[in-house]
Amino acid sequence: MANLGKQYQDGEVIVRQDDTGNCMFVIQKGEVEAVIETDGRKLRLRKMGANEFFGEMALFEKETRTCTIRAIGPTHVLTIDKKNFLKGIHEDPSLAFRIVKTMSHRIRDLTDRLAKYEEDRP
Amino acid sequence: MPDLSPTLQDGSRIAVIGGGPAGSMFSYFLLNMADAVALDVSVDMFEPRRFCHRGPAGCNHCGGVVSESLVQRLATEGIILPEDVVQRGIESYTLHMDVGDVEIATPLMEKRIAAIYRGNGPRHSEPLDTESFDGFLLQKAQEKGANVIRRLVTDMSREGERMRVRCADEFCDDYDLVVLATGVNSRLMEVLEDQAQEFTRPERTKTFICEFRIGRDVIKKHFGPSMHVFLLDIPRLEFAALIPKGDYVTLCLLGDDIDDDLMRQFFDSPEVANCFPGGIIPSHVCHCFPRINIKAAQPAYGERVVMIGDSGATRLFKDGIGAAYRTAKAAAKTAVFHGIDADSFKTHYAPLCRKIHNDNKMGKVVFGFGSLVQKARFARRGVLRMTANEQKQVSAPRRMSGVLWDLFSGSASYTDVFLRTLHPVYIGSLLWNLMVSNLPGNAATKNPVAGVECDRAKH
């Protein structure tokens, strides 16, 4: 039938590293990858699929985007704007619960990977 | 059996009467929250209908628009509307008046409003890949662990401390908490009002909804991903919209007791006929006169009872599903974290109802202004010009467009909308446009349509 959000083609950039942004994104359909690019080196952080979100840090801070998000195959992504989100949190704080849970999960994952990297360093 | 304390305990039993969006979302959130605090409760949802049926038997009667803010809230909650539930993604509103048309698009160029079928499509629609919105939410509730009981609840009474629910086939059962989510088209609210002196059921007015079968491709070409709203000089008609979905277009008329005459006046308007292919309004295949809640139940709770969705308090005319979500979640939170007695609901649930009620008062004021615009041709010209100009410029602040957008979509509170109309720049711009558009030269011709024809073809 129909999908909500905006459609992106394979490889199209949804969010660019170092850009400013003030919204979060929720994947409606398809997949994306999160990539950090430094000095020409690419570090793939993770892959995400339907019902997962990214760009949430912009809702809480005014910093620039930490990584580039690219579509893998045709993807539909819905924007969650900051104003709407914060208003929602104000009325119902439990709205943030799921976000916090995912962020905590990601921190755990990154901590593990960092520890492993430190271990593997000569 | 747990102690009869006014809070939910392990083993507490909750009955949700009505499996529409309010009931399903209440069950979903309650079970979610209960799970998070390791509270073991059971939820029985009483819904005898199946939303897979086509036509009025499986439908919960509304225009079928999930507002922008609700779409985002649900996405944040982890509830993504699948593609067979979304009949069409809406990107813009097209406002039709006798003085001209204007398309109001969202700046983000993405589809954020979902047009859905509450049931499984109109009577006689083909069994294609359509999925009911209500059915989808009910399934989500079941996945969280709610039991769906296919029985019609006909009565409720107090049995000691607990609540007894009685069904048409003489089945009855007792619960610690009963949640009324039947909506205002069910007779149950009337039955309960007769029984309980201190309870007044919601006040209602009659609306009209029908479906036209036009065909997917023609709809795409002719209506596009746009919702078509009419501001016509017909008394008592507050809001009229054509919502394209799949092979059908839904017409929704809201106002003060819509009846035959009003409907006929609407269909006789040239602005409406011109919206349809060939300028001819086809026969409709499905219609109903659903009642909507225009004044909240008083009170929307009791001892071990709470009314959510349309059964309790809802927003005036718009974003009913959004209000159902908010009341459902607030009631669930109160039940899990505070208590299920009248005091708990009074302290933690009633404020939301009051907030909605107060916002509706502002809504009446705003719709009142809308009525003035509907009545006065010069006002219509001014509004049209202001909006068209805003839409032409990409970066200019869209004051009128934004006001109209939020009013049509229900994406912002009425208070918010009202306050924006008090902004001096808004008032100034509006006055300017009123003046200019009504100058002898301009007034004679119909104002140019802003970017409607060429843009539609793109989508």
Add this chain to the structure above:
Amino acid sequence: MPNTKARTTTPVEQSFWTYAQQMEKLPPCQAQCPNSGDARGWLGIIAQHEKIGLTLEQAYDKAWEKLTELNPLPATIGRICPHPCEDLCTRRDKDGPVSINAMERFLGDWGISRSLSLPVADLGKHTESVGVIGSGPASLSFAYQMARRGYRVTIYERHELPGGMLRQAIPDYRLPREVLDAEIQRLFDMDVQLVRDMDIGADIEIDELRKRHTLIFLGLGAQAGRDIGIPGEKGPGVIPGIEYLRQRKQGRESQTGTRVAVIGGGNTAIDAARTARREGAQVTLLYRRSQVEMPAAIREVEDALKEGVQMTFLVAPTRIIREGTSVRAIEIQEMRLGEPDDQGRCRPVPVPDQFRRLNVDTVIVAVSQAPDWHGMEPIRDGHKWLHTEEDGKLEDSIWAGGDDRGPGIASQAIAQGRLAAEAAHAELRGIPHPKQNLQRRAVVKDSVKTDFYAERQRVCSPRRAQEDWLCNPHLEIDQTIGSDQAELEAARCMSCGLCFDCQQCFMYCNAGGFTRIEESQSGKFFVLALDACEGCGKCIEVCPCSYLELRDSD
């Protein structure tokens, strides 16, 4: 909303408005029953008894009364009827048809145990007198319907005991005599006279009867068995089926041998075969078509096979071989199914040169029956059966019904007796002929929403253990269900075409157009205000039993 024509012609007027109306319809069970039995009606009284303020016992009484308005012999019919009503029961494809037959039997037994009196239709007494020849189901039905309307009825029965085929031919193990006695006696309690051992023609002339009574009814039945017409048929050892059954029921000295052949495929043949088995004989049933085409009730055929009756199909007897006067064997020829006849049944065609012999000492011939016309000469018209008008009128003041008009099941005989009485009564009183309730529209196939109804296991009549059947040959095989089971089974009726108070229309109508009737009766719970209807069609779509429908256009 009035459906007036004086309106504008905007497109909305041509649109699809689904105004609703309540319309009772003819359910499939009633349409199938030869007697138009209202199973839905009397099951509804039981299923809805709490809603209409009755105790369960009161509901059974009332249900019995409703049932007996049309059929005065429920305990009998509940035992012998092949229940065509169940074949088309809407519930059949869901979880099994409603056990209407077992329920009728239960109510019949209930009526007997509670000594309930048959319902009177009219308390007045009329002067006309009615003479009834025969006392089988048709005659008893006619007599009942006339007596309850206040007429004086006299029944003339050739034999000692009344009951016709029910008494003479149906074996004990299908219909115990106490049951038949009780049901017949109850009829005579309605002030009906019985004249026994009265042979029309021998003891009294039919013209004399016509002088005595205002009108007479002929319930002659079809008591005479017919010969096949093969060599060796005449003589001892060969007996017509009906005669054989009659002798056994009267308890006369048995002349049955040890190896019996039964010729025929109807219920009489089966009854004869099973009765012979109960005498300890080795029984072979010979039928000229195949099993599937046997006119006998399927259950009876299956039970016969279980009892050890051998059945040979597609054979026809060609001659009976005797030694002296005793039967020694029967010669049979193989048949094959040929072209269908005008009733669609395949004609059996003899296969040339394919003959066999079966060693038997008794042959029971149950191929066909005909009325015994003895004494009926003044009214005979030369046809094989009595040709009456549809309501049963033969000529002025003479009515007829039952097997004498053509063979059929007992329910059909009861129907013909009843319809004749209704017509005769109308004629005598000069009132308009009562139209049959079949004028109502039938429930459209598949219009009942069977998934609305919860699955419920079907209650069936308990049966005695099969090993015991022949050990206690006179005891009934099927037993009556209990009161609890009857209550459960009644609740399985879907009430096709009639309201049963599911309350969905009342609850779901957006306009609130349905109001509850103060004094609810079974089948009448809500009234729809026609001008409140907004034409959305929702009630029609939620109504599970097809009672609500699209309103007829003006």
